[in-house]
Amino acid sequence: MPTTYTTVPSPTEATFDNTLQGLRNYDPVSFVANLVQTYGDIVRLPFGTQDIYLLNHPDFIRDVFVNKSSYFAKRKDTTSEGTYLHQISGILPLFEGQLGTTYAPIMVNAALHTDGRWDAIHQEHDLLRVDIYKEVMRITLEIVFKTLFQADVEAEAGKVADAIVTMDVGYGFDPIAALLNDLVPSTPVSMTPEAEAARSYMLNLMLSLIQAHRADPPDSTKSLFFWLSKQQVNGQIISEEQIADQALKIMFSMHEVTATTLSWAWYLLSQYPEVEARLHAELTSVLAGRTPTFENLPNLPYTEMLLKEVRRLYPSVWIVGRFVRDDVSFGDYLVPAGSILLFSQRLMHRDRRYFVNPDRFDPLRWTQEAQAARPEFSYFPFSAGPRQCAGRDFAPTKDALILATLAQHWQARLVPGQQLEPYPQKSFTPRYGIQMTLHRR
Template sequence: MTTVPVPGPPRLPLLGNLPAFARDPLGFFTRLRGHGDLVEWRLGPQRSLFLSRPEHIGELLTGIESEFRHPELGWAFKLVLGEGVVTSEGPSWRRKRALVQPAVRPRQVRGYAETMTDCAATLARSWRPGQRLDVRDEMLGLTQRIAVRTLFGADTAGRESTIGPAMDIAQRAIGDEFRGVTLFLPPWLPTPGRRKLRRAVAVIDREVARVTGIRRRSGEERDDLLSRLLAARDEQDRPLTDKEIRDEAVTLYIGGHETTGTTLTWAWYLLSRSPEARDRLTRELDDALGGRAPGHDDLRLLPWTEQIIKETLRLFPPVWLMSGIAKERSTVGGHAVAKGTVVWSSQWSAHRDARWFPDPEAFRPERWDADVAAAVPDHAWFPFGGGSRACLGARFAMVEAVLVLATLAQRFHVDVDKGEIPPRTGLTLQPSRPVRGTLRAV
């Protein structure tokens, strides 16, 4: 183990590198790579370490819980997600992960595939050639309907307009806090945004409690995530409490709605700028499906569709930044890391590193051909994190994105308007302006 200082960019007194980070977080982390694979910087007075090499990133991802702890993600984040599996630590996290994980295992995700394609097909039937649309609004509306149906089933029929807008307010508030000064304000200080968020969370709490109460009273088991959460038991045969079910349901909703909807938005944007990739997608869908709706068993017949999603996640990872706070005797790459140091890695930066992805700015789904992808180091591509705290819904998200893209692309091209759309950072990586396009029949 070495204590040799690691390089880093110049920094200001007290502020450190905060101004450069705040102006352009994505560019800042990309520039940090130029200082080396382990880079020291300061977020204000806070000592920080930035990682670029995949093996170092792997140490961070696999060391959460043992050598690193999660940072606080803000008042809004905690209010919305409560004490769910994402925000918990230690024994509480291990218990909740064991209870929630069975609900999103591959066998269970298979059962949700029909809902995904049904919702996508319903949307496609409402589209018309020549129609102008806001692509992000369409994709978020679709993934919202899928999230509500897979979570709560028929008990929310006709009430999506109640829980959906409240969830949208909650997600926007988390992103706004992450980008703004409210992240540093004390929890007791009221602001107009916080009051609006409290009202939205009250709506979410009432709706989840209503559906949970209906299901508990009926005792009926259904093929949705809520039923699986209600049936879950830990090693002491204890079920999740109503509050725990609420927290996990909200966590699963947010994880399965905005991130997948945004990924699909970026996929349409990238395909509009790559006619060759779009034509190959059309050929694959024609050959594999012959006009019928895709199902879970068809995933193996749609490798190019999956490669499009993987390449989209490389270029525009919804979760673009991860961090952990060093505990006692933490190390990375053989370097001792002082207790309290915040260790960062960025999917945006790592995914655009030319050492692992030649011509990294180019959209090339062929990077994920089996023989080429095998050469990509572990943890060079990590849109769902990694280690024991990897996203539980990763399989759900991939299946949903592939099936939705296949269902819609069978019938339509979405020709996104010309012009670059840079991403905007918040809790997730979003388009910085509306993504507008025109529908064209296949």
């Protein structure tokens, strides 16, 4: 490391209180965006005894994920970090060797169940109006339960989706809360009676699935219940209630990535008819009305590019954080051990230095030539390195197969007059849903 460093810019008026307020307010994205726009690619914010550093440059992101990954942790203390890495190492084998052979058919079948349900409603009522977020959620929940838990909840999928939406707190992934956790003052959390009932329903559903799993274990050990049942706390096997709670958290994180991406995909397709037409042309040319398979995916490049562009504009997680273990440099700047790093997919993915007309939906940004012209870490929807998202292959496969299955037969049109808004404190989901009418092609 050099002996002298450039001072990291910092707002003179910044305090712990207004930093916390900015990160926890209604629109934390604007708070972070204004800081980066004003002060540049690295900004220091006082945060008690542990300063926060905002990063907004691909080279810095590469250092965090790859070049200097050993300097950073996702959990504050080594015990929690070890537990987290152990969980990731246990989940990853669930995906190995099963994506194309076992999981892909499950994904397509779940989409076909929805296609049939939409068709039945459409034939009976002619007009089919839905909250596309809840519709996609039903599909992703069915897939996650079937693949990770080896449990069939197709009949329950609608009720499960309703329960998740009803919960006021306790679902989804809030990256700020997950990182800062005990570093911020705790506040009492109250849930409405409806939300309490929804959470109770979800936990009881998990408990019933765990008990069924134990009574009649599946042939394969590649079940999340099987892995969780082997976990210990203080040398003791965890209880069924603890298994249910952990399974619930994993289920939320695994299904919401796709639920978020596909919800915004349907919305964007309704706003960009030229993109929709090109998607339909590719699906018609490659599939000719047939149900897609895993083997078809390499022949659907525009579908893949389209979904990459959705994740650019609406990443399911809008900001990522790390704790700094040792003094580390980013270019000419020194960040001391004990600091907290934050860096935002939402900001980087719409940075004008790397994406011309960044708010425009343009899948052709993802041709090989266009990607090669940009720094690699100007785009990181699934993070990277040893702490990358466990579902980084699972989610894109699921997204592509669901979209290819349904977009062959349906078009979605936005219901006018509604408020559309990403919810940055819950996986960047549409805060109020997305009301759309569905039309048979």
